[in-house]
Amino acid sequence: MELSVREMELSLKQYQLHKINELLVFVTQFNEFYKEKFRDICLPIQTMDDFRKLPFTTKEELVQDQQLYPPFGRNHCYPETSYVRYHQTSGTSGKPLKILDTEESWNWWRDCWVEVLKSSGVTNRDRLFLAFSFGPFIGFWSAYEAAKKMGTLVIPGGGQSSKERLYSMIENRATVLLCTPSYALHLSEVLRKWASIYHRRRSEPSSPQESRGDRCRQRGSKLKHAGERPCTIMPG
CATH class of the missing domain: 1.20.5 (Single alpha-helices involved in coiled-coils or other helix-helix interfaces)
Structure with a gap:
């Protein structure tokens, strides 16, 4: 019925x-x-x-609980040996909150990001550049795991300057950039200035061996074309 x-x-x-x-x-x-x-x-x-x-x-309650019952507090349901991942909040609003994940809960994080990437058109034919520090902040760790599950090539950008990240994206022809929106805007500004300086210093402006940075600038790139294929900017 x-x-x-x-x-x-x-x-x-x-x-x-x-x-x-x-x-x-x-x-x-x-x-x-x-x-x-x-x-x-x-x-x-x-x-x-x-x-x-x-x-x-509230977050304040959980942080206070961790201070009273260090190091991880009482907000967990399983023995400590069941947890396999550790992360913490950025600490911008106070003491960082420590977060533990079991294999099951971490796979849930990963599978959520699989849906995010698939809905954005990412496939195993892409080259995904991760522009974050790979530190204890959870950031894009789960996105990294999702890309691995999808069979997508992951290019890490941890520990690099903005110029080094741009160079890596261009050299490796990354097709997808994952970073925060504000950092994507910062990268586009660095690329604009970098390309302009490089262009002024070239001795042969019409040379066919122009830099990839110049080609990106000539295309009006805002990291939308970090390589030869369109680049997707994912909000963080």
């Missing part, structure tokens, strides 16, 4: 409520942080309105 739109909406909400209760029961059993935070909550919750009344968790 075919369900009406209203019946499908109710069915979806019931399913959502069921999954929320599963999660709440799990964390209140195995996560010491949430066991304390939700100690006065009666489970299972009965409606989505009940769910909306649950207290928010």
